[in-house]
Amino acid sequence: MPAESQKKSPQKFDRRGLLAGSAGAAGLLLLGTWGSAEGEPHLVRPPGSVSPEGFLARCLRCDRCRSVCHTNVIGAGKLSDGILALRTPVMDFRLGFCDFCEKCAEVCPTGAIAAFDPETAKIGLAEVTDSCIALRTGACTKCHEACPYEAIDLDPRNRPIVNAEKCNGCGKCELICPSHVYQSWRGEAERGIVVRPLSAASSNEEGGSK
Ligand code: SF4
Ligand code: SF4
Numbered sequence: 001m002p003a004e005s006q007k008k009s010p011q012k013f014d015r016r017g018l019l020a021g022s023a024g025a026a027g028l029l030l031l032g033t034w035g036s037a038e039g040e041p042h043l044v045r046p047p048g049s050v051s052p053e054g055f056l057a058r059c060l061r062c063d064r065c066r067s068v069c070h071t072n073v074i075g076a077g078k079l080s081d082g083i084l085a086l087r088t089p090v091m092d093f094r095l096g097f098c099d100f101c102e103k104c105a106e107v108c109p110t111g112a113i114a115a116f117d118p119e120t121a122k123i124g125l126a127e128v129t130d131s132c133i134a135l136r137t138g139a140c141t142k143c144h145e146a147c148p149y150e151a152i153d154l155d156p157r158n159r160p161i162v163n164a165e166k167c168n169g170c171g172k173c174e175l176i177c178p179s180h181v182y183q184s185w186r187g188e189a190e191r192g193i194v195v196r197p198l199s200a201a202s203s204n205e206e207g208g209s210k
């Protein structure tokens, strides 16, 4: 065979490379959408929820917890949260806040949301964000006034400071924060105070205790 004919056709090589590249990109895209092996620890779950990876394994996406929640604080996981988290219960503090009524744990058939002690359960931890009106003007104390657990102090310039010991992540501060109303021109997605998930290290593998 002439040496010339053993050379790869540039056109064939390019096509094969393109196909391989497309498959790789599709795989990466799928992996990214599929979700993380740690079980989406960035999502805030209802009180009593087991560890993030355990939660995805146990949750049936049956919607019982969302249906029974009287404050409507439980939303549904979106595709952007990862395919595995789709339709799983995710706390959405723009819809409501949690009063630790225990109903979601009572109806969960799998123990994804386990029984918990309302006095000690923690959902997450509130964090003041760059959208907070008081950071710039000191003119808003809404979250300080609304917190049922007196977990938000004010500094001398009226800026909120979250007490991590007292905050249980109920989300009332995020619900009532008016930053999105007064600062809609800034186009901020986050409110001036938001509840972040507790770290995976402090999550409760066996759920809460009673
Ligand atoms: S404890 Fe009650 S208020 Fe809180 S998420 Fe569960 S059902 Fe909703
Ligand atoms: S009740 Fe339990 S199993 Fe059903 S969607 Fe809620 S967490 Fe998942």
Ligand code: SF4
Binding pocket: 125, 126, 146, 147, 148, 149, 150, 151, 152, 162, 166, 167, 168, 169, 170, 171, 172, 173, 174, 195
């Ligand atoms: S989430 Fe907000 S309202 Fe609830 S305890 Fe923490 S600081 Fe207070």
